[in-house]
Amino acid sequence: MLTPVTRVVVIGAGHNGLVAAVHLAAGGLSPLVLEQAPRPGGATRSAARTLPGFVHDDHAAFVPMAVASPAMRELRLEDDGLRWVTPSMVMAHPFEDGTAIALHRDVGATAASLGGRAGSGWERAMGQLLPHATTLVETILAPLPPVAGPLRLGGALRRDGLDWARRMLGSIEALGLEIFAGDRRATAWLSGSAQHSGLPPSTAGSGAFGLVLQVLGHSHGWPVPVGGMGSLVDALLARGAREGSRVRCDARVERIITRGGRLTGVRLVSGEEIAADAVISTLSAGPLVGMLEPGALPARLERRLRSWRYGTGAFKLDYALSGPVPWTAAEPREAAVVHVAGALGALEAAAQDGTHGEVPERPALVVGQQSLVDPSRAPAGHHTLYVYAHVPSRYAMGDEDVAARIEAQLERFAPGFAAAVLGRSLRAPHQTEVENPSMVGGDLGGGTMELDQQLVFRPAPELVRYRTPLKGLYVAGASIHPGGAVHGMSGRGAARALLHDRRLRPWRTRAG
Template sequence: MTRVVVIGAGHNGLVSAVHLAAAGLDTQVLEHAPRPGGATSSSERTLPGFVHDDHAAFVPMTVASPAMRELELEREGLTWITPATAMAHPFDDGTAIALHRDVAATASSLGAAGAGWSEAMAQLLPRASTLVETILAPLPPVRGSLVLAASLRRDGLDWARRMLGSVEALGLELFDGDRRATAWLSGSAQHSGLPPSTAGSGAFGLLLQVLGHSHGWPVPQGGMGSLSAALVARAEREGARVRCDAPVARILTRGRRVVGVRLASGEEIAADAVLSTLSALPLSRMLEPGALPGRLERRLRSWRYGTGAFKLDYALSGPVPWTAPEAREAAVVHVAGTLTELGAAAHAGARGELPERPALVVGQQSLFDRTRAPEGRHTLYVYAHVPARYDEEDAEVVDRIEAQLERFAPGVAERVLARAARAPRETEAENPSMVGGDLGGGTLELDQQLIFRPAPELARYRTPLRGLYVAGASTHPGGAVHGMSGRGAARALLRDRRVRPWRTPR
């Protein structure tokens, strides 16, 4: 029987394990941490009974992704909660623009700019699933591109141009120069870490907003750890084994092929194939020098990572007292202020400077999921994009983040029962694949996308080293919890072994 080692029990590793084990391969998943999940985990970081998502939180790509849908994780006990108001972007005057599941309600929130949004959604929403599946599809995404081109006709070229450009340019065009509405759209692009004036950021901002209408921004009941638990249960039901506290130190090779792995403890595990979900730089460090062709090895070692996430988790005595009413009922609040402020924060981080007014992504999971906190209490999830390294003390970063919260929610500090802070270097220490605290596996600028993520030789999940396959956030289609690279790498391995891939029963 073919023996396969999967490195990493994040969602991509677990998705690949389902496919490999279901096809009859002897599949073992090795995870360095004491529990599975990777970026899809949750924990009681502040006080007992307060469940905080450690990294990923609101995951529209998960419910939209074919790779996740086909696993039918609801059969493993997973329950989704989808808030009616996905996001709100407040301003200093006490108002906010909200992203509702309902397009008409969103257009009303946008005011005069709502007509442009309604027109755009009339074109894109009927094609939302095709759009998502085309973006996530293995390269080249021929079928989806042809379907979109045929259905959008001449408008398709306009949308391609807009999505390749910056989210700032996209917003100003859609909203006839309205900078408030453009700030609202650009806040969603900030999840990628790209400044709003950067080429390619248009696709990220637009896609998240479209998904807000078509699929919502859902959370798994009980925390992101519930998603990982369902994936582990699914993998183990197919026969895979998941082993934690098992950090891989070296991928072993003989000649030009993989023969197994060596753990940090010195234990060696033989394997006919290894599927790695590590990001580019840690993967290169696990291989002997010369195991890959020189140019490819240099590409992995010089892979550029983006800004890191400085994370704050709070246990609160009550809900956040936002000035803007829309923010009090939103799943996510983008605390970024004006378009100018949002851009200044993003550009400062990209330059290696700590932003004076960081742009924040704030999650209010406990407003909708009462399993997250004791009765009457609440959790709060906050992160800001900051440089991986900075000169200031961590306490200064916390002060700047909390000043932003107090600016839009006066009195929130009085409701804090406990707080847990995690700097980018601590994120990397917990999960070495998140270099510099970058959750996205590398910057999402255009030269690190598509066939260049991370290199043309790896874009379809194979490597020049026989028996080594790659998945994870550094491979196409990048970060977010969608499982497509895990599925793609497993299918590539099965095809090479001439094993019939597992498919969802019809």
């Protein structure tokens, strides 16, 4: 006989925790979401970190997966006030000679920016991939083992006569050189999108990250929520409250309590104990296993979680600007996202330095110009700027020295940038971890995405279906398949698994 679930705790009020809470509440439960920070949101928060009136996204910023993911689409958060803006020029990649290549929503405009054989190669590739963009995304996000999606996708792409699976499992550098017939400039442009994963362009598996982001740029765009990422959180909170979930902040969980091999609740750092029949954790692998009593999980699984490898950290700078960035190239002056690295060799060198424990002399940067497309982010005539570089989680030099290297790189491609700065906020990897202990070493992705079990079976084969061997404990978050990005799939998956196991009816919509 099943013990009825009356008390469910969700650890973490990031987007996965809030998505899980919506599903649990709609399924007939009354979940309590515990968040250690003063505000909900996790990696999807925004705040006035520089000067009053300037809104900055803390971590996630441009979120194509949020509009492509079934888990987010089915919630219809637009009914709760969420509004999107989708830039027509998605991304620009400038070079040191003052030129740039742009990713537009329109394939033809992108091909023209690439030029020559590279442009023709991109049009051919997108002609084969874009008709299957939705199936591609849903296959990547599907629970393991995926069945229907790969069959549909594989059949479609085989009909097109190209082995895209092989290409995407390889490096983004090799993929680009193949698509663009050896054009290294075009390959640098494509490889820049793999920066978002923290993987060097020559690393196996980076092909999928870089290419899928570019495909999404055409099929869905790289949208931003009007008013900042906090608007997405606000919509999730409103939806959860309407369904019957509760969120409690400044409530850091210290221990997941078990007695006699059975989960009984959680204990906060304050000493308060909260009884629960089931817990969904959205923490990354290391902090999760640190909350469990020794022996709560099988020894092999516990070792796996304790040895989980985290990737490079994000060194983040936010700026309040008196005007737009004075880029030398024309395209970055209009683009929502700018990948600052230059030539393919420079991009590779920066990535390799970061993975080998050194801060790059010339860091590869992901730059967000949200206020160009969303004027609500800054006072009239002013702008925000979002900048991060991947660096080792621990480094010998001072934080200001790292910031100086990042700012020198910005000046290299936008001379006079410093004169536009009105205010600045710096967040080093160690500061990110202090703010959110789940982001170990400032790794926003919940663990390196290298092509091994950390990518395919995150974080271990026993957990990819969101259940754990400890009855009543379920898992979601960036360390769990399908990994990082704002898609909500693991939050939805964990909630559905709990409802299914307790013979409650999972909430579904026609979009789900």
